[in-house]
Amino acid sequence: MNATRNTSLMCAIRGPILMITVGTLFAIDHMGGPRFSSTWPAILIVVGVLKLLERVTPRAAQS
Amino acid sequence: MRPRSIVGPLILIAIGTLFFVRNLYPQIEFFGMFSQYWPVILIVWGFLRLIEVLTWHFRGQTITRAGVSGGEWTLVVLLCIFGSLFYWGSNWSMRWPGRNIRVSGVEIFGEQFDYPVTLEKQVGRTPRVVLEMGRGNVRVSGADTDMVKITGHQTIRAYEQGDADRTHKQAPVEIVTMGDQTVIRTNSDKVDSSRRLSTDLEIVVPRNARIDGRGKNGDFDIHDINADVEINSDNAGVRVQNLTGGLKVDLRRSDIVRAVNVKGNVEVKGRGQDVDLDSIDGTAVVNGAYSGELTFKNISKPLRFDGVQSDLRVEKTVGSVRIAMGRIALDNVQGPTRLSTRSRDVQVRDFSGSLDLTMERGDLELRPSVNNPGKVDVRTTNGDVILSLPANAKFDLVATTNRGEVENGFGAPLHRETEGKGGSIRGTTGAGPQIRVTAERGALTVRRAHDGDLPSAPPPPTAAPALPKAPPPTAPSPVLPKTAPAAKVPAPVSQ
Numbered sequence: 001m002n003a004t005r006n007t008s009l010m011c012a013i014r015g016p017i018l019m020i021t022v023g024t025l026f027a028i029d030h031m032g033g034p035r036f037s038s039t040w041p042a043i044l045i046v047v048g049v050l051k052l053l054e055r056v057t058p059r060a061a062q063s
Numbered sequence: 064m065r066p067r068s069i070v071g072p073l074i075l076i077a078i079g080t081l082f083f084v085r086n087l088y089p090q091i092e093f094f095g096m097f098s099q100y101w102p103v104i105l106i107v108w109g110f111l112r113l114i115e116v117l118t119w120h121f122r123g124q125t126i127t128r129a130g131v132s133g134g135e136w137t138l139v140v141l142l143c144i145f146g147s148l149f150y151w152g153s154n155w156s157m158r159w160p161g162r163n164i165r166v167s168g169v170e171i172f173g174e175q176f177d178y179p180v181t182l183e184k185q186v187g188r189t190p191r192v193v194l195e196m197g198r199g200n201v202r203v204s205g206a207d208t209d210m211v212k213i214t215g216h217q218t219i220r221a222y223e224q225g226d227a228d229r230t231h232k233q234a235p236v237e238i239v240t241m242g243d244q245t246v247i248r249t250n251s252d253k254v255d256s257s258r259r260l261s262t263d264l265e266i267v268v269p270r271n272a273r274i275d276g277r278g279k280n281g282d283f284d285i286h287d288i289n290a291d292v293e294i295n296s297d298n299a300g301v302r303v304q305n306l307t308g309g310l311k312v313d314l315r316r317s318d319i320v321r322a323v324n325v326k327g328n329v330e331v332k333g334r335g336q337d338v339d340l341d342s343i344d345g346t347a348v349v350n351g352a353y354s355g356e357l358t359f360k361n362i363s364k365p366l367r368f369d370g371v372q373s374d375l376r377v378e379k380t381v382g383s384v385r386i387a388m389g390r391i392a393l394d395n396v397q398g399p400t401r402l403s404t405r406s407r408d409v410q411v412r413d414f415s416g417s418l419d420l421t422m423e424r425g426d427l428e429l430r431p432s433v434n435n436p437g438k439v440d441v442r443t444t445n446g447d448v449i450l451s452l453p454a455n456a457k458f459d460l461v462a463t464t465n466r467g468e469v470e471n472g473f474g475a476p477l478h479r480e481t482e483g484k485g486g487s488i489r490g491t492t493g494a495g496p497q498i499r500v501t502a503e504r505g506a507l508t509v510r511r512a513h514d515g516d517l518p519s520a521p522p523p524p525t526a527a528p529a530l531p532k533a534p535p536p537t538a539p540s541p542v543l544p545k546t547a548p549a550a551k552v553p554a555p556v557s558q
Contacts, residue, residue, distance in 0.1 A: 025102075
């Protein structure tokens, strides 16, 4: 029960975090930092990390 | 029961507040702010959702499967697209200064505000007028007056009226006297280039005023001036008419430079498309890279053109000289003429005086004038040569090609010889100038020219003079030229 709750939490968290990431990258772009065209791979990294956490969480919850 | 997100209502409240504030305080630049800070909306939105999800989780409430619903994602994507567009639009001119690539759509951002300009000042009869234009067109005309009179309008593109007013105050149009100079300036360099300020002016100046125009982007239209005119701009179309002095034009980019009826020397430098010089009493010197068509008509003194592919010198242009992408045509020019070009078809008609022509790739049509012919020296690398010589002209011809067919349509004193894959046509009709044509590769044709005969006309007219003496032309004409000359001319077309 706890495990499924944790999994669905990770699922639900993914969207907002992705949104924050995209927003931050654009904000950096507009403030004169590195261009979005060069920073976009950060989105892939964030998605990957979240996916990893998703896998790790249930096991952690069961133990 | 699943909890419902608070973000939807919050967005509604935010949009409502935004429009409310905008209506109360119109001077706040909302669109400008939006274009700069829209990513903050994404961040706040994301944080709200995150906090929501965490709160539900710790309270033990059921969590929606996806933290952000499909509808929300659509909104997010739309926000990104519009935000980027607005940002790109408002920063276009800032990031690429000096360049003005207009993309339809960019200009729709912001509104256009117009401010009328009316100024005048006493400057004397022979002032030196310096125009410091930023963006915008200017029209200068000379008149019998000792005043400078300016009318026109300043256009400012901005998101809000208040912002446009500020820009207008920062960059007024002024007439300033500095020593013997009268400076008319638009002060557009005093404001941020992203402000998109442009000034269109009509200026009346004393007829004897020297004009010195400088601009970034905009046309210069100048007429009826009795002194020198100099124009220097990053991007301009220049039109000049009725000038007693000289004209100097230096442009980084232009769509057209046109000068009609100039008494002095004309000098055009830079890059652009078309150049059109007509009725110039002085010399004409044109330097640079031009992608359009260059036309020179009626130039009394030497014409010099130094282009990327071609160089040309002509002593006097009675008729016209046209230089276009793939073609150069000289019609009724007086030599000494010198032309060197790469990969262009060349046509030289009715030229007098000497001709020195070097070309690499392209066909050539040559027709010297009957009056005052000069020495002709032609070298081509690759291309056909057609030489039309007046029937009664005196000359000494040696025309050779190393590889290609040789055809003697002139007849009698000239004779044809074949050597290897090429051949030559040689002959003398009397004491006249030398004509030397050397072709590396290409067909060589020599024929008789007649008045009104177009050099590109098909061969039959060459034989036409034989017709009147021939029997009544009852037979179909195509047959006649073949038989008639053979019966009449003692030494027909030599082999």
